[in-house]
Amino acid sequence: MLKSVVYYGEELLGEVEVYLQQQQQQRQEGGGEDGEDYYNNNNYHDDGNYKNNTYNNGRGKMIEDVVKERIKIGHFSQPSERCPPLAVLHTITSTGVCFKMESKSMENSPLSLLHSSCIRDNKTAIMPLGKEELHLVAMFSRNNDRQYPCFWGFSVQAGLYSSCLVMLNLRCLGIVFDLDETLIVANTMRSFEDRIEALQRKISADSDPQRISGMLAEVKRYQDDKSILKQYVENDQVVDNGKVIKIQSEVVPALSDNHQTVVRPLIRMQEKNIILTRINPQ
Template sequence: MYGKLVLVYDGERLLGEVELQHQGGGVWGEEIKEIRISHYSPPSERCPPLAVLHTINSTGICFKLESTAKNVDSPLSLLHATCLRDNKTAVAIIGEGEIHLVAMHSRKYEGQHPCFWGFNVASSLYNSCLALLNLRCLGIVFDLDETLIVANTMRSFEDRIDSLQRKINSESDPQRVSSMLAEVKRYQDDKNILKQYAESDQVIDNGKVIRSQSEVVLALSDNHQTIVRPLIRLQDRNIILTRINPLIRDTSVLVRLRPAWEDLKSYLTAKGRKRFEVFVCTMAERDYALEMWRLLDPESNLINPRDLLDRIVCVKSGSRKSLFNVFQDGNCHPKMALVIDDRLKVWDEKDQPRVHVVPAFAPYFAPQAEANNSIPVLCLARNVACNVRGGFFKEYDESLIQRISGVAFEDDTKDMPSPPDVSNYLFPEDDTSASIGNKDAIGFDGMADAEVERRLKEIPRENLLRLNQPLPDSHSFSSKSSSSEKLYQISQI
């Protein structure tokens, strides 16, 4: 195949002439009149650039470049040798994306003949994913409400109680009436606690007066202000009382944290080494979401405060969640991300295979559900994350990198193994929601406004009836779980 002749520059310095052969991967070769290198990617510690780009690029090679000069001392030869030696790419900006030039070995010339593959990727995506892959780290995206926490204001407590009382009045089954009365009682107890806090910044717990403690929330940017919130932490009850807007008492919130969150959190950053980069995607209002995450990660071990505004993504109610939107700054690739959510259908269809669906956290309807499970829900999520990470990097190291070392300039990406994808390691038995009818449940996504609590959407009770039943333990998993267990052991590295 013969291509067009194109000049290659490093900034303003001419490096030489190359023959460009268009391959159909995202940029039309006919549109390229010259290639001007603007910068170089960071040197890679352990990942060949070709393996990184094959993992994060879905369109294949844009074009191939081959030097028209055979001089081994030419500037293009020096560029080629430097990129091979340092495991880095030369980057040209074409349009809104980056073209990464990967130095390739040539089977035809059996030497350091200057030849390159060109890949088109979103700006900054390569550097972000290179850092993750070098650290053997993936992305993990959490939902908040009914996945990690349940939060209520006075208004939402009243809505829940009113709804249950209407159902009680029309219910003829004594057992269901008894169950709903017990649920109403649990709501009323927490509502009374919240009422005390909202009115006086203190609560009486077992005859003891507990006063709020001021917690300073530092400004996250120049457009934000430092906030001082009055908080009460009832550790024995797993309850936190906070106020989204400290000046408006109606924004007081009673928050219940899901059991075993600390176990999952400690796994993500075990021994000071990050196994996952953490993101949040929620349909809640931003100030509410930021405060809920602060309660979940008070030491900022999972998300650095300077990254919070980019890492916590709030989606408008009624819109679908999307990994493309979560990673719009090029900080991860969807194929390298696991989602933990209590609802599947709120995600774009292309992202749903990467979602591990957990049962909705329902401490008022099923207060013993978490305790009755032989494996707590978030501990199971931790195991799933561990298996996914282990499987991903086992395939990356033992299949992709091993085979990619033999790929030459004359080959094509179709000759390479398929890149790993998080969805390949989410096994059906990992989706515990299927056993409790949770996949399409509609839940509460926080406050739609900092001052006004939007009305809670009702979760169909039939979708939660089996929440008190324990999840299958690890011994009852199918044969595919045995492979999951092996991956769990592998990923403890």
């Protein structure tokens, strides 16, 4: 267990006790102590049920060094309209819970108010960590006699949680422009051309103004998307409303020992909910 402090910007919110994930696993294996595990909505969540508890030592040491010094919240996530933040983070993290922390502060302390706000608004408190970000998820204590503010910490790639939340809140998947093969909903330059040609043939053979109007609008959407994809293919960047967006290399972990790690050149257009990538980058 570590002692640390939590800040929001430059404002000190209070002191906390931090239980690192590796220590938590050791306590579980050794029987643990009452009140050291937390659960949400009266359902206990053992992080081992979601992810393999093997944690990269280098990354774990980095998290330990950060939280030992102080936990500095920079901003908050947008509210989740459909899924609890805990469920979203358990799905997207590759390492499971990094740590669990608890405060012994009074009911109306800044940390208690932070905890209540996160629970009420279904949001997380975020600490930037370079290319990653640390999400603090408000939890309820397992011990009803000690209803102190409790949080679980997750480390995920910067922007990943926000991207997932956009799709969940809008109830739609992102469009994947795939140059090589179909993934979920994918298009290539050739598939755009084929769809545009097919629609134009239907338009020329149709006489209903309403159907023609709908097909013309669909052609326009395909042409706009094709233009974006063409920029990506030719320049490894796109221009959106005057803003140049360049590719970012993202590492995809190997599925097994028989597979190699793949580095994909990605462009994420958050506002358009579009992802540009090469499935088989060469």
